[in-house]
Amino acid sequence: MTAPVVVVGGDAAGMSAASKLNRDAPDREVIVFERGEWVSYGACGLPYYVKGAVETLEDLVAVTPEEFIEERGIDLRTNHEVTAIDREARTVTVDGPDGEFEQSYSDLLVATGARAVEPPLDGMDTKGVFTLHSMGAGADIRQALGVETPAVDSRKAATEYADAKSPESVGIIGGGYVGIEMAEAFAEHGLDVHLFEMLPHTLQPFGAETAATVENHLREKGVNLHLDTAIDGIRGDERVSAITAGDAAVPVDLALVGVGVAPNTELAADAGIELGDTGAIATDEYGRTNDDHIYAAGDCAEATHVVTGKPDHVPLALTANRSGRAIGQTLAGAPTPVGDIAGTAAVKAFDLEVARTGLVDEERGRAAGFDPVSVTITAPSRAHYYPGGSKIEITMLGDRESGRVLGASMVGREGVAKRIDTVATALHTELTAHQLASLDLAYAPPFSPVWDPVLTVAKVLESKLN
Amino acid sequence: MTAPVVVVGGDAAGMSAASKLNRDAPDREVIVFERGEWVSYGACGLPYYVKGAVETLEDLVAVTPEEFIEERGIDLRTNHEVTAIDREARTVTVDGPDGEFEQSYSDLLVATGARAVEPPLDGMDTKGVFTLHSMGAGADIRQALGVETPAVDSRKAATEYADAKSPESVGIIGGGYVGIEMAEAFAEHGLDVHLFEMLPHTLQPFGAETAATVENHLREKGVNLHLDTAIDGIRGDERVSAITAGDAAVPVDLALVGVGVAPNTELAADAGIELGDTGAIATDEYGRTNDDHIYAAGDCAEATHVVTGKPDHVPLALTANRSGRAIGQTLAGAPTPVGDIAGTAAVKAFDLEVARTGLVDEERGRAAGFDPVSVTITAPSRAHYYPGGSKIEITMLGDRESGRVLGASMVGREGVAKRIDTVATALHTELTAHQLASLDLAYAPPFSPVWDPVLTVAKVLESKLN
Numbered sequence: 011m012t013a014p015v016v017v018v019g020g021d022a023a024g025m026s027a028a029s030k031l032n033r034d035a036p037d038r039e040v041i042v043f044e045r046g047e048w049v050s051y052g053a054c055g056l057p058y059y060v061k062g063a064v065e066t067l068e069d070l071v072a073v074t075p076e077e078f079i080e081e082r083g084i085d086l087r088t089n090h091e092v093t094a095i096d097r098e099a100r101t102v103t104v105d106g107p108d109g110e111f112e113q114s115y116s117d118l119l120v121a122t123g124a125r126a127v128e129p130p131l132d133g134m135d136t137k138g139v140f141t142l143h144s145m146g147a148g149a150d151i152r153q154a155l156g157v158e159t160p161a162v163d164s165r166k167a168a169t170e171y172a173d174a175k176s177p178e179s180v181g182i183i184g185g186g187y188v189g190i191e192m193a194e195a196f197a198e199h200g201l202d203v204h205l206f207e208m209l210p211h212t213l214q215p216f217g218a219e220t221a222a223t224v225e226n227h228l229r230e231k232g233v234n235l236h237l238d239t240a241i242d243g244i245r246g247d248e249r250v251s252a253i254t255a256g257d258a259a260v261p262v263d264l265a266l267v268g269v270g271v272a273p274n275t276e277l278a279a280d281a282g283i284e285l286g287d288t289g290a291i292a293t294d295e296y297g298r299t300n301d302d303h304i305y306a307a308g309d310c311a312e313a314t315h316v317v318t319g320k321p322d323h324v325p326l327a328l329t330a331n332r333s334g335r336a337i338g339q340t341l342a343g344a345p346t347p348v349g350d351i352a353g354t355a356a357v358k359a360f361d362l363e364v365a366r367t368g369l370v371d372e373e374r375g376r377a378a379g380f381d382p383v384s385v386t387i388t389a390p391s392r393a394h395y396y397p398g399g400s401k402i403e404i405t406m407l408g409d410r411e412s413g414r415v416l417g418a419s420m421v422g423r424e425g426v427a428k429r430i431d432t433v434a435t436a437l438h439t440e441l442t443a444h445q446l447a448s449l450d451l452a453y454a455p456p457f458s459p460v461w462d463p464v465l466t467v468a469k470v471l472e473s474k475l476n
Numbered sequence: 477m478t479a480p481v482v483v484v485g486g487d488a489a490g491m492s493a494a495s496k497l498n499r500d501a502p503d504r505e506v507i508v509f510e511r512g513e514w515v516s517y518g519a520c521g522l523p524y525y526v527k528g529a530v531e532t533l534e535d536l537v538a539v540t541p542e543e544f545i546e547e548r549g550i551d552l553r554t555n556h557e558v559t560a561i562d563r564e565a566r567t568v569t570v571d572g573p574d575g576e577f578e579q580s581y582s583d584l585l586v587a588t589g590a591r592a593v594e595p596p597l598d599g600m601d602t603k604g605v606f607t608l609h610s611m612g613a614g615a616d617i618r619q620a621l622g623v624e625t626p627a628v629d630s631r632k633a634a635t636e637y638a639d640a641k642s643p644e645s646v647g648i649i650g651g652g653y654v655g656i657e658m659a660e661a662f663a664e665h666g667l668d669v670h671l672f673e674m675l676p677h678t679l680q681p682f683g684a685e686t687a688a689t690v691e692n693h694l695r696e697k698g699v700n701l702h703l704d705t706a707i708d709g710i711r712g713d714e715r716v717s718a719i720t721a722g723d724a725a726v727p728v729d730l731a732l733v734g735v736g737v738a739p740n741t742e743l744a745a746d747a748g749i750e751l752g753d754t755g756a757i758a759t760d761e762y763g764r765t766n767d768d769h770i771y772a773a774g775d776c777a778e779a780t781h782v783v784t785g786k787p788d789h790v791p792l793a794l795t796a797n798r799s800g801r802a803i804g805q806t807l808a809g810a811p812t813p814v815g816d817i818a819g820t821a822a823v824k825a826f827d828l829e830v831a832r833t834g835l836v837d838e839e840r841g842r843a844a845g846f847d848p849v850s851v852t853i854t855a856p857s858r859a860h861y862y863p864g865g866s867k868i869e870i871t872m873l874g875d876r877e878s879g880r881v882l883g884a885s886m887v888g889r890e891g892v893a894k895r896i897d898t899v900a901t902a903l904h905t906e907l908t909a910h911q912l913a914s915l916d917l918a919y920a921p922p923f924s925p926v927w928d929p930v931l932t933v934a935k936v937l938e939s940k941l942n
Contacts, residue, residue, distance in 0.1 A: 055861050055921050067904050069861040260508070287806070316916070327926045328919050349914040356920040363919050394520050395535040425894055429924035431915075431930070432897040438915050439905035448815040449897075450782065450829050451903050454822040455521050458792045464897070474834035 012039075015341055016115035018092045018100055018277065020044030021051065022327055023308025024121035025073070025332035026082050030338025041113065042084060043104055045091035048145045048349045049075050049208045056148040057191035062157065063196045067145050079341075087398020095281035097301055115439050117303050117341055120278050120291065121334060124309035124325045126269035129183075132243025132266075133435060138171055138250035138476075139265045142188050154264060155199050171249065177263035181253040185212030188268035190224070190359045193233050194353050196266075197205055204260050206241055213354065217370040219386045219405045220419040224359050236260070245429040271325055274311040276296045277279035287314045288323035297337045297348040299346065305341075307348065308335040316350035317368045317416055324353045325450060333349055352417075354434040356427040365430035368437045369407055375417075381410040390465035391425045393455035402426055404467040406433070406443075415468065425457070432464050443472035478505075479805055480551075482568055482581035484558045484743065486510030488585035488793055489774025489800035491539070494550050496804025504808065505919035508550060509570055514611045515541050520793055522614040522658035527664045528623065533611050553587050561747035563767055583769050583807055586749070586757065587800060590775035590791045593737050595649075597846070598709025600847045604637055604716035606733045618732060621665050636895050637715065641902035643666060643729035647719040648708055651678030654734035654824045659699050662732075663826075670726050672707055672719060681819065683836040685852045685871045686885040690825050704724070737791055739776040752778045752935065754789035763803045763814040771807075773799040773814065774891065781881055781902050782816035783834045784844040790819045818883075820900040822893040829892035833900040834883020835873055847849045847876040851937045853930035857891045859921035868892055870933040872899070872909075873939050879908035881934065891923070909938035 015031060017024045020042050029043050042049075048071065049360035051276040055070040057147075064070060078084045083429045087106065090385055094103040128134060138149050149168075158174035159338050162198070171177075180196045182189045185207030193203050205228065211221035212235075225235055236255065244251040244265050252259040271289040275283075284300040286292035286377045291306040295314065299306050308330035315322040333348035340346050375382030386406050392399030402422035408415055418433040436446045447468035453460050463471075481497060483490045484835045486508050494508050507513075514537065519537040530536060540905075560569040567578045576594050592609035594600060598855035606617050622638035638644075646654045646662045651673030671678070671694065677687035678694075679699075686785065691701055697753050702721065710731050711718040718725040739756040741749075750766040752758035758771040759765055761780065782790040799814035806812050820833040825908035835841045840847030849872050858865030874881055884899040886892050886909035902912045921928050927935075 037652065052859060052861060052926075054919070055859060058862060058921060063863055072860065138774045144940070160798055281500070293714060326919065328916065328928075328931075331926050332914070338786075348914065349916075352916040354916045354918045356918040356923055358512070358920060358922045365922065367916070367918070393518055393521060394538065395518060395530045396524060397529055399576045427920060427927075428891055429894050429897070430893070431917045431928070432901050434906075434917055435898050435901040435915055439907065441901075441905065446905075448798070448813075449821045449901055450794065450816065450818040451900055452820045452822040452833070452893055453520070453792065454824060455518065455524060455702075456824045457822055457829065460518075460797050462794075462897070465794075 013100065013114040013116040014039035014041050014115060015118045016146060016262055017042040017121060018102070019121035019308070020026055020049035020088065021121070021123055021124055022330035025050040025117065025121065026334030027076065027084070027121065027307065027338040027341070028333045030084060030335045031341050032082060034086050034339060034342035039075070039083060040138045041091050041092040044086065044088045046144070047088050049078065049088065050086070054140055056145070057188065057195045059148050060151050060192065061195035067149060070145070070370070079453060080340050083368065084376060095277060095304070097281055097304070098332065101236060119337055120283070120304060120310060121307040121308045122274035122277055122310045122330065123271045126268065127270045127272050129267065129274070131241060131271050133245055134267070136244050136246040136250050137167070137248065138246065138263070139244055139267065141267050142192065151266070157199070161378065174249070175263065179186050179204065179262045180264040180266060181206060181260060182261035183253070183265065183267045184269040186214065186268060186270060187357050192266055193228065194360050195359070197231060203232070203233070204236060204253065204262055206236045206239050206255065208240050209358070210238045212237070213357070213364065215355065215370070216366045216419045217405055220364060220366070220403065220421045222286045223403055223421045224364055227360060227362050235242065251396050269307065273312055273323065278310070280397070286321045286323070288321065290323040292321060295347045296340050297333050305337045307337055313348060313351045316352045322351065322353070324351055326355060326427045327412050332439055350438065352437045354430060356430065361423055362421055363424065363426035365427050366417070366419040367434040370405060370409065370417045370419040375409070377406055379444060382415060382416060383471070383474050385411055385465070387467045387469065387470055387476055391422060392457060393459055396455040400424060402429070402463045404463055405469045406467045408443050408471045412473055413444060413475055415441055415443055415446055415471070416430060418467070421443050428462060443468045447472055449456045479566065479580040479582040480507050482503035482579060483508040483585045483587060484568070485587035485589055485750060485774070486515035486552060486554065487589055487774070487797045488796035491516040491544065491583065491619055492797045493587065493773065493804040493807070494549060494552070494586050495780070496801045498548060499753060500805060500808035500810070506550060509556040509558050510554045513554050513608070513780045515544065515552065515554065516531050516701065517611055521609055522611070523654065523661045525614050526617050527661035532870070533615060536611070553668070558743060561743060561770070563747055566769065569635050574783055576699045582773065585803055586744050586765070586770060586772040586776060586777045587774045587806070588743055590737035590739045592734065593736045593738050594641065595733065597707060599711055602710050602712040603633070603714065604712065605710055605733065607733050608658065617732070630926055640715070641729065646730040646732060647672060649727060649731065649733045650718070650735040652680065652734060652736060653823050654795045656823060657736065658732055659694065660824070662696060662699060662825050663699065665772050667879045668700070669698070670702060670719065670728055672702045672708050672721065673819065673860070678703070679823070679830065681821065681836070682832045686765040686832070686869065688923070689869055689887045690828060690830055693764055693826060693828050706735045709837035737775065739789065739791065741776055744776070745770060745836070747772045751785045752789070754787065757823065758787060759814070762806050762811060763799050771803045773803055779814060779817045782818045786844070786937030788817065788819070790817055792821060799823070808870040816904065818900050818903045820896060822896065827889055828887055830887045831886040831896035832883070833891050833896050834903045836871060836883045838873065841873055841875070841882055848882060848883060849874050849876055849937065849940050851933065851940055853933045855930070855932045856925050857873055858923060859925055862921040864892060868929045870929055872933045874909050874937045876941055879910060879941055881909055881912055881937070882895045883909055895930060909934045913938055
């Protein structure tokens with residue numbers, strides 16, 4: 011009898027793989043070990059849970075453990091942590107509620123995800139300092155704001171924090187996705203928001219032009235921006251009292267640290283699985299590691315960037331779902347590449363939609379061996395005469411040598427988040443600026459000018475590439 | 477001295493060509509003859525003008541004749557009709573305010589557009605019967621509704637019509653773009669709207685599934701649909717009183733006929749310019765007709781369909797602008813193909829966005845030599861937990877033999893009109909369903925589920941193609 015397929019980690023990549031394998035090869039046994047209690051949850055929804063737009067943590071769950079087990083017949087074991095891999099014996103060591111045991115595997119999928127980076131700042135362990143690293147952390151933050159949330163014992167500290175003094179201000183450390191989304195969430199609760207970013211701009215993957223437009227909007231919304239500001243530490247005795255940077259101390263009642271994520275690679279690395287230059291687990295086009303029987307997918311793994319052709323680490327939800335699903339298919343007997351990534355992403359920043367794909371700044375373009383040219387335009391979101399329209403700002407990067415489009419970033423009040431997909435599709439098919447400008451895209455006065463903004467920016471880029 | 481480039485028709489194609497030529501080759505003389513008074517206007521905006529969302533006809537104009545003449549230095553002559561082409565002498569006969577004259581040309585662009593088809597119905601000349609064929613027609617309809625509009629003499633009849641009895645109901649004949657948009661416009665004014673369509677469904681280019689969803693919405697909005705209903709005529713003595721179909725007579729106070737457009741080819745055909753099978757002017761990839769010195773572009777000309785590879789006639793604004801611009805470049809010395817069309821289009825139907833691209837029904841797919849398969853899905857417009865989302869319904873057609881995507885149609889309350897562009901881009905690059913399903917598209921909870929609806933439908937199509 012063949013040993014089962016074992017999946018380590020029950021979120022997007024792991025559950026996608028297990029579900030697909032289970033559907034395509036019902037005879038093949040699969041066991042999923044998840045160290046926490048939650049599986050298949052939308053971590054991307056946590057800021058909206060804190061904001062109050064989403065009522066309960068359970069709302070964020072796409073499929074519950076019970077549904078996986080009872081309806082889909084998947085052997086899912088929550089509260090089971092895999093602590094070691096023995097590649098020669100093809101077994102994993104599992105620490106579960108009933109103690110430790112060994113589980114043999116035929117193929118293993120490492121889908122251990124990523125964790126919030128905790129920077130070595132003074133005062134990181136002060137009460138009232140949070141990261142948004144898990145479902146529980148989301149509940150903690152909501153309770154620390156004094157929002158009524160089903161209280162469980164582990165949340166007691168956060169509840170007491172709010173009870174002692176309801177926070178009126180917050181310092182957010184880090185101006186990435188989480189920082190921007192949480193600024194909106196905290197502002198919704200009436201907090202005075204201070205956002206600290208070490209670099210000259212927020213939203214680093216979106217490029218300086220787009221970020222500057224977002225920053226103007228954040229200021230309009232009352233967010234206090236501290237750009238180009240390296241934090242020294244978080245001050246406070248019983249509770250957070252200030253964020254310090256050089257000589258300055260900004261008084262705040264709460265702190266959220268969101269300075270990025272790091273792949274959970276320890277389990278794999280300890281077993282001799284190779285990591286790539288990005289620090290995430292190196293994989294081939296099928297998601298296989300340097301061990302033929304061990305795959306890696308999701309936020310812990312690298313993927314191939316469609317523009318550079320090089321391994322990259324862009325921990326995003328679709329990549330995790332897609333690579334997990336592909337590995338499930340491969341294990342079911344139909345070898346399926348995990349697919350390339352373009353780093354396509356969108357984020358809501360108060361009233362703005364912000365989106366990006368590919369390479370958006372010249373420096374990154376040069377580092378990838380291109381001869382990059384960048385253009386920025388603004389164009390209307392609707393026909394000029396149709397009421398309610400607004401401006402869309404697009405920055406697009408092209409390669410002088412090949413004429414290819416390398417990436418784009420855009421920002422506006424409407425029609426941005428999914429408009430980026432046209433550019434993403436162009437990247438996957440290696441379109442030149444001329445070819446992109448020649449596409450037959452949709453026009454109707456309420457939704458677009460005759461020349462869609464993507465066509466317009468491609469025309470401008472084309473003229474600058476010649 | 478070389479004779480000037482002559483452009484016949486001053487709307488999208490003609491003015492795009494003249495502007496581009498003027499910019500790229502300022503030394504080359506260009507004369508535009510426009511038989512009407514309006515140039516470069518957004519005819520697509522007329523329903524919104526009638527609705528009242530757009531205040532004045534002037535709002536629809538992108539660039540005025542004065543701006544073309546004074547700022548861009550283009551020799552534009554409105555109220556000048558070209559009545560004949562002498563290909564041997566390379567001259568056109570022009571009928572202007574000061575009489576008839578001959579104008580020689582080096583190259584000629586025929587951009588005569590299309591006109592509203594007037595079906596041979598009884599009672600077409602009854603007072604209160606309109607087509608939406610021109611700016612003036614838009615003003616007439618608005619005045620016939622009793623909306624205060626700057627009155628000019630030519631509008632007197634329409635004003636009197638409203639003064640005699642303010643219309644309370646309207647019969648729209650034809651369920652295409654104009655019919656659907658005008659249903660919304662008339663409903664906005666409180667009219668009881670009857671929409672008559674000869675075929676079993678409205679919006680024929682969008683396929684039966686999408687049309688059925690739109691029709692349910694129209695009924696919810698109070699529109700009386702008469703599908704599968706061939707009109708006999710329009711009844712009325714002094715003014716419209718009813719639309720008759722077989723034994724039935726539906727009483728209405730006003731009638732709008734919108735049964736499609738026909739290319740204005742007479743000028744070209746009379747000069748021996750070849751027409752294609754579609755009835756529009758046949759052109760090569762540079763927009764050239766069978767006469768090396770005569771080009772045709774816009775609603776009067778054919779273009780190559782990107783999926784079938786065959787000439788087609790899809791009179792839409794972007795095609796006109798794009799082909800005009802390309803011909804301007806070609807005439808300026810940089811030969812530029814006019815580009816293929818995918819028939820990409822969007823339309824607003826009350827609260828719905830409706831969009832299509834490529835081939836959407838199996839019959840059309842088979843006629844083009846494919847072995848077509850169609851799937852229809854519904855998917856959420858946002859993450860399942862994010863408030864305010866709605867369903868997007870997508871029908872996608874694929875080819876069993878090549879695995880290629882052939883086209884798609886979609887409908888929903890948000891995120892539809894520009895989401896079709898991803899599919900349009902996939903058509904231009906001949907992606908298979910598998911390739912389309914593997915794209916890295918944007919995800920953020922407020923804007924999309926993790927698997928964008930386009931990816932989901934492509935996955936379903938892929939599984940059905942295998």
